[in-house]
Amino acid sequence: MQNKTVTRRTFVKHSLMAATTLTALSGRRVLGANEKVVLGVMGLGGRGTYLAESFAKRSDVQIAYLCDVDTRRFARAREAVEEAQNHKVVLLQDFRKMLEDRSVDAIVNATPDHWHALGSILACQAGKDVFVEKPMAHSLWEGRKMIEAARKYQRVVTVGTQSRSAPYVKQAVDYVRSGKLGEICLVRVFNMMQHAPQPAAPNQAPPPGLDYDMWCGPAAMLPYNPSRQWLNQWEYSCGPIPGDAVHQLDLARLLMGDIPCPASVSATGAIYALKDGRDTPDTQLAAFEYDKFTLLFESALWTPYMKKTPMDVRDTDEMPNWPFNATRIEVLGTKGFMCVGRHGDGWQVFNENSSLIATVPGRQADQEHQDNFIQCIRSRAKPAADVEQGHYSVLLCHLANIAWRAGNKKLAFDTRTESFPDAPEANRYLRRAAYREPWVIPDQV
């Protein structure tokens, strides 16, 4: 049943400070071996609804809460979940009510980027495990705070980068590690997309049913505009390119042994094709220098000839048409060349004669990734896409963004302090300039 008793006023009144009491209020439930894992979902857009339905179909999971600041999003998710699990759910605009419920073991955080960190940290403080969608954090600093919260409250926090759970990817990691490619000096990561321009419309009052104040949360409360797509605005997003490309960068890092931070970043890019009022680039290239190799990243939003893997190729033994595949990773060694695809595409290796010497087909791994999360909730083991790995992957997005915003500069990166020692003007992008009260992430989580 929909909870209509929590108003925005009462929600704001109970500031973030109150969240620190949630741990004491809720405590931690001891999960029996045969007990269902009880989940709540915050954010009921396309991805959140998909995850809610997917988890609801599991026999070892029960969805107890569906939360969204926009009540117009309730119906679709509610219908899918209740039908899948044959059990009613509670609908909330204020997800904090869910965090107060001791019976909830974990939450799925599928909100927009600017709510990922705060929602996840509050959940950790309340003793909940977290499945947070990518990109995991809106800023580099927020990512670090998420790790701190996960460790401090001993929570399982996993990121929705499901390729990490794919068996074919593990085989690719083993192949790279075997040394058969020789010394790997260059990794090229592509993520080409096709976005349409956002339509123009005047600002207007938020529609009934949407708590726009809470939607903005820690970000600035810009005037409501139905045409403005949050993905294209720094205030709420890491940008449309990182929002998708973080999958690719995460996969590349994994192939290279989960290498943490690069020593430097240089970037270029622009808004070339989609001049529609957005402030995020539609063309973005970055070079990350590691100790033994360089990672080149290339992405754009306007390349219709380079498409993501077609549906009739995904999850089959067929290989993508690599030159026109928009989501490939190329691993260049001194002895061999490897092409890896993301959507269950598999991978292939070519030798110094350009001859094909290895082919491993793949399958997508949403199910395996969810399996891993549920197993880790029970075992307390670190998940396949642990928050720390999620941080190091989205960190590459942040570095590329910062280098571009700082004027397409090359920036040395101090991996210890996670800052730019030689570019104080770039350091201001490491953290949101101002958090809107009461949605402030404290220094000490």
Added chain:
Amino acid sequence: VNRNTIKPWIGLMVLTMLILVHATCVHGQWLALTNVTHRFALSELGGAHILIEYDLNDTNVSHQVPAYLFIRYRKQSAQSWNLVSPQLLQGRQVVTSPGHNQCAWWGINQAGITNLDQVEIRIRALAMARVPAGLFRKKSVPGAGHDSSKGHKDPFYLPEYFIARYETTVAMYADYLNEFGTDGSGWNPKMLDAQRCGLEKLTSGLYKALPGRANYPVNYVSWYDAAGFLAWCGLRLPTEAEWEKALRGGLYLDGDDSRKIANPMPERPFPWGNEAPDAGGVYRCNVDGDQDGFAFTAPVGNFRRFNSPYGVGDLSANVAEWTLDWYQTSYHAGLDGFRILRGGSWMDPPAGVDAVSAPTSLPLKSSSLMGFRAVFAP
């Protein structure tokens, strides 16, 4: 069977079903046609044709709320039924008056029909509302993707079109499946749910509305299912703009050609006006909860006091309605587009059933929340 008389099965079916439906519901199914006859005719200039005569019994049919007529035929040597091309009916598809009517099906020799023994004919009529040509206040701003109406201007011009007065019903859909989908395509086992849909597949392979469910909106239909049904009728889904204008009305309710009847509420968010669907404890459509009288879907036309200015019912709530437009997300660009739904459903809060709220769904998805209605654009 009298060879000169088309089987009057439609009228019988409608009569039977009308007895079963909710007492306050009207026009939920095909309009009743009786005394249907057909005969060969020849004209000097146009050649052979079949002249079809019938009585359209619904006295509500008028210029404003006409009937859409479509004819399907099967040659006796063939298994499948075909739609008579609209071009061959000489513009007689929109019928504006009840009583005795006729239409001519031209070009029958070209269809391989040389005598009446060779062909079975079925004729059906659907209640429509006329939406006159003219400007309207288009307030929705679809996400990036395909907009069939080619733009987002406000005010926005649309030529004349006709939109189904009600959502497509279980009975209509069963009729379609019985003629077209006996192989099981278009039917979803979830349709058996007697509370939410109520469409049964019999062991004979035929389909039948469960008792009392004929006049409810069909749901658990994918976008493709809806498109299939409408192609069978010679119709299509409304664009977002057509759907929105049908709800709100043009700047002039009699259209820009006349401009005699100004729309008193050209920016209305709901078909009836500005009041919320549950304002003052009066429920104007079938939203979440059972205080409106329905815990699940409601029979079409149940809230006809709150129809749109053109007499279109149930645009708000009951089932969200598939439209022709699609939305391309950043993550699925280059793949199949998400289709846009309008109007909200029986599970939506009042805020979600207005003129602009527009969730999206993959076209293969189906649920108890989603149905559709037809549009005819001459």
